[in-house]
Amino acid sequence: MHIDIITVLPGLLEGPFSHSILKRAEEKGLAKVEIHDLRDYGIGKQKTVDGYAFGGGAGMVMMIEPIANCIDSLKKLRDYDEIIYMTPDGKTFDQSTANALSLKQNLIILCGHYKGVDERVRQKFITREISIGDFVLSGGELPAALVTDAIIRLLPGVLNDETSALTDSFQDGLLAPPVFTRPAEYAGLKVPEVLLSGHAAKIESWRFEQSVRRTHERRPDLMNGDLSKERGDNI
Template sequence: MRIDIITVVPGLLEGPFSHSILKRAEDKGLAEVKLHNLRDYSTDKHKQIDDYAFGGGAGMVMMIGPIARCIDALKSERDYDEVIYMTPDGETFDQGMANSLSLKGNLIILCGHYKGVDERVRQKYITKEISIGDFVLSGGELAAAVVTDAVIRLIPGVLNDETSALTDSFQDGLLAPPVFTRPAVYEGMKVPDILLSGHNGKIDEWRFEESVRRTRERRPDLLKGRDF
């Protein structure tokens, strides 16, 4: 997988992509993330990429020209499955969407800024609009990092344990159960006996019951329409 991220502040993303799972995926040749500074595609001597909104109002708008030149340049080099725009009014990102995107080959992610992009960018280039929640960030970079991390970790071979991602919260529509590690007793607090029993069938049953219980307590909305 290759993900090209178009941004006004590439430095904000260099850190997250140079460590941990994302770095491991790149080292293994399983995924590649490229950052593109939108100002490099400005034809203005001041590298301007935004301007005032027609009709007035507070805030600046990202211009169509630099964005169009950047996307066109990328598309001239390879095919892309999606051109994604990170925006508060996009479809809410969830595990199902992460699963779907992880099956794609090449993605472009455009990070919004200011009051957003010229609407003609969305009309001509964008194939998918994503939000990570009902709040506003200073820009789309952190949201793009969230999406990229959630997607790349699902690519086979990225995680050391191939089954790890399959047991994450939300994969089966439930929150993950409690987990424990050594020591078995800490300051009088004991690990549940069932987890020390070695009985895999009963452990799986306990974990499922705990997932349902935790989901019912913390995210009852996930259980609507389900017979638990």
């Protein structure tokens, strides 16, 4: 997978892609993330990338020409499956979107900034608009890093245990169950006996029960019907 991120603040993205899973994915040759400074495509000697909004109002707007020049330059190198714009008014990012994007080969992510981009950028280039929640940040750089992390960790071979991603929260519409590790008892708090039993079927049933219970308590909006009745479990 190749992901190109277009930004006016490339420094904000240096850290997230030089550590942990993302770095491992690149070292294995499974994914490549490139950061492109939009100012390299700016207009005139000042490399201008923004201007005042027509009609007045506070804040600056990202100009269409630098963005178009950057995207056109990238398109000469490869064909893109999606050109994504990070924006507060996009569709809220979720696990199903991450799953779908992880099946793509080449992506461009455009980070919004200031008051956003000239609307013609969205009309001409953007194929998908993504938000990470109903709040506003200074720019789309951190959301772009978040989306990139969520996508790349799903690629086969990135995680040491590929089944780990399949048991994450939201993959089956439920939150993940509680997890425990050594010691089996700490300050009077004990690991549930079923997890120490070695009985795979009982452990799986317990985990499903806990996932349903936790989802019902914390995120009832995710519940799709009565899963306990479907499984016959005593929730």
